[in-house]
Structures are given as C-alpha cells and as structure tokens.
Amino acid sequence: MNAPSKILLSLASLGLLLVLPLRADLNSDLAFSAFSNVDLNALAGGQVLQARGGLLSFTRGITAQALYVIDADPATVQKKLVTWDPATHKELDVWIHHHLPLKPTPADFSDLGSLPDNSSVNYLINATPKLDPNNPSLQVSKDEARLIAAAAAQQTAPKTLFAQVWSQILSGRIDRFLGDRAGSDEYIVSGGNVNSLSDIKALLHSDPRVYGQFQRLLNLTPVRSGSAPVPLIPPTDLYYECFDVEGYGALGTGAIYQAAGGNSIQSADIEYYVNSGVYTSIELEQMWPVTLNGKTETLVWRADLVSTSNVAYLHGMERLASTMLMLQDVKQGIDAFRAEFK
Helix, strand or coil: CCCCHHHHHHHHHCCCCCCCCCCCCHHHHCCCCCCCCCCHHHHHCCCCEEEECCCCCCCCEEEEEEEEEECCCHHHHHHHHHHCCHHHCHHHCEEEEEEECCCCCHHHHHHHHHCCCCHHHHHHHHHCCCCCCCCCCCCCCHHHHHHHHHHHHHCCCHHHHHHHHHHHHHHHHHHHHHCCCHHHCEECCCCCCEEHHHHHHHHHCCCHHHHHHHHHHHCCCCCCCCCCCCCCCCCCEEEEEEEEECCEEEEEEEEEEEEEECCEEEEEEEEEEECCCCCEEEEEEEEEEEEECCEEEEEEEEEEEEECHHHCCCCHHHHHHHHHHHHHHHHHHHHHHHHCCC
C-alpha cells in the first residue's frame, strides 16, 4: 500500500527527501548501533548479524538488534515493510494481518469473525466471555472490561461476542492513539496498571544512541517526548493482527511511520496495543543503499524492543535465555521477510 499523498506533502515540508544518493562510509553510518567493523561481503552472502540488548533499567524491557542485506533497492524494501503479509508465512504463527484505513471503524475489523480454528485463537475467543472485570485475564482497561461484561450479558454466542467487542476495543485504541489521547490508556494487571504509551517511551529511551538516531521521526508521531514543534504526521500504514504468543492467541494493532532523509530511509513499526502476552512492541529499521556487483541493494539495520511481564523478574542466565529466544524469533522474521524478494 502506497503512503497517502498527504504524507509525502508533510515530509516535503520538513525537508525529508525521498531521493537517496549512494552512501559512503558504512561504519560511520552504523556508529549509533551495536555493530562495528562490518564485513559487507559477508552480509551480501546472506549472513545476518545479531546483537542482544544490554541490561535495561526498564525491567519489563528486552531488546535486540540485527543487520543484513536485501537484494533490492531501499525504496522497494521500504514499501515491502508496509505491504507484506506475515500471515502468509506459517512459521511465524501470525493468523491474520490486515491493513486498515486511516480512520477505521468497527466494521473494518470484520475478519475477526473468520479467524482460523486452532487452540491459540480459541483461547482468545473463550477467554472473552469469561473475562472478570475486576481481575481480567486479557489486557484491557476498566472501561473495556465493563464493555466486555455488558456485551457478554447480551450475547451468548462466543465467536459473535468476540468479533463484536474486540472490533470496538481495537478501533477505540487506534482512535485515541492517532488523536494523541492514548496517555490514559492502561491495562489492568496484578501489582499495578500498565500504561502502554509509557512503556513505549521507556523502551525507546533505553538506548540513547538509538533514540537519538530516530528522534526526528519519532517526534512526528504520538510517541514523541514532550510537545513536538511540528504537527504529527499520519502513519504510512495502520494494521491489526492476530498472532500466537507461547501457545496463546493475542490481538494487536499498530502503526508504521516512515521518512527518508540524507542517504537513508527510516521506519518505525509501533504495535501500541496488544491484548495478551506482551504489553507493546516496536520494530525500527534504517535502510541504506549499497552497491554490490554493480547493483543497488539495501543494507538494513533493525532493532526490536518489547515490553512484557515475562522478563520483569528474570535475572542472570534466565534473562539471557529469554534474550536468546528473542534473537531466534527475530531471525525467523528476517528470513521470512527476505523470502519476499526471491
């Protein structure tokens, strides 16, 4: 899906050009990252470099970085980040991934009524009518928990109830996020509520070098710090998805923001609401043109940042093991994405 023309106008007004010269100094470009002395020839041969994030002061956070090459120019890779469908890759356990209009309504979530019949999805469907508003098993606010309870008293068919309430909750979360009103959105959890917007900001600030690299783009989005001096730009893409987290289904919705400047393109995929398994996740990419065998290809740096209760109390080898599992998942996602270009 191409970015709306008004996005291009917003970027042009900010001096973010979409024409990219061939980059010069690889290691200078990567100075903000965990990688140095990179062998571009090895990456051109298919190698994926990965680095786990350090111990964060934000205890719910876990991060990882990756670096790889794709046999396509940056503009093509940029577009594919928006248009590809991870649900077509069975190994990723994404049950649906659907694009949304810039102002979605509950009707735009009609596919919630036709999810695949498996134990992961059935967990979500069955947990919805059983949700206790005072101690919810899914990640919702107090108002959302009351909405589910009220609807469950009227609708006894689990699949119909599921599609009805989650289409309202997801569209409401999107509306508040894009309207810069997500600051009060919380999850009811044991030990104190979680604010997903606060978690996103904590994750982004966990590595000052990475945050500094993306600050210009992020300050044009609802996750900016303070009051940005320029208007927010609309996302390049909105989506919702249903996927598996350790055997249990989860619904999430997110926005992708992209901008080009200098010799690279940046992309920030912010999944700001997830109803089970993780609190929020962010995927950052920066893409540079590189010349290999006389052809323009793309060097991709990627960072994954996740907030989850599962790592909050882990230390030492247990936390290291959790990070290693994250690296495996990221590598699997990169392999699937690169397969789109074959």
